Structure formats: C-alpha cells, structure tokens
Amino acid sequence: MPDANIRIPEEAKDRLAAIAAAEGLSLRAYLARLAETLLTPAERAERAERARTALREWTGYAPTATEELSLDGELDRRLAEARGR
CATH class of the missing domain: 1.10.1220 (Arc Repressor Mutant)
Known part of the structure; x- marks a missing residue:
C-alpha cells in the first residue's frame, strides 16, 4: 500500500x-x-438506521418525526439544565 x-x-x-x-x-x-x-458519516448513518430498525422491531416503538423533534428538544433542555448545576 x-x-x-x-x-x-x-x-x-x-x-x-x-x-x-x-x-x-x-x-x-x-x-x-x-x-x-x-466510522465514516455514511457508516454512522447506516448503523444508526439499523439500530432504529432493531429497536422498532424489538419494542414496537416508532416515534413520528414530530415526536422525535419534541424528544430531542426535551433532551437538549435537560442537558442544558444539567450543565448549569
């Protein structure tokens, strides 16, 4: 090489x-x-999609895009709160 x-x-x-x-x-x-x-960005995206698929198949949980945005916002809020402590 x-x-x-x-x-x-x-x-x-x-x-x-x-x-x-x-x-x-x-x-x-x-x-x-x-x-x-x-991992390349494409490999990370592929793994994330496989993980989402496995989680959906295992738990039946399939949040909508709106629910994901809401949950992301809640996570961001909690992380900001934790940093402020």
Whole structure:
C-alpha cells in the first residue's frame, strides 16, 4: 500500500506520536489503526438506521418525526439544565 503525506500542525503530530509511542506503535501504524476503527458519516448513518430498525422491531416503538423533534428538544433542555448545576 503506498504511503500518503498529510500536513498537520507540528503540535498535533507530536501529540499523536506520543500517544502512538505509549501504545508501542509507530505514528504510521497508530494512524492506520485509528483509520480502521473510526466510522465514516455514511457508516454512522447506516448503523444508526439499523439500530432504529432493531429497536422498532424489538419494542414496537416508532416515534413520528414530530415526536422525535419534541424528544430531542426535551433532551437538549435537560442537558442544558444539567450543565448549569
């Protein structure tokens, strides 16, 4: 597999290299492993949809778009309240 050059700030490179070294890896190996473990936006969306489908099949719960927005708003309100404590 050919290598690629990626330009990042030196501080970021040094931090990643230190993390890699602490795990006994080269920076190259660490970044390759990191890339394998992260999901692309499309993969995250696919997993979320599969989770929603499984939950709907398991519980029968299928909120409408309006209910989801309301629940999201309630969650945002509670998180803001918790941060304010």
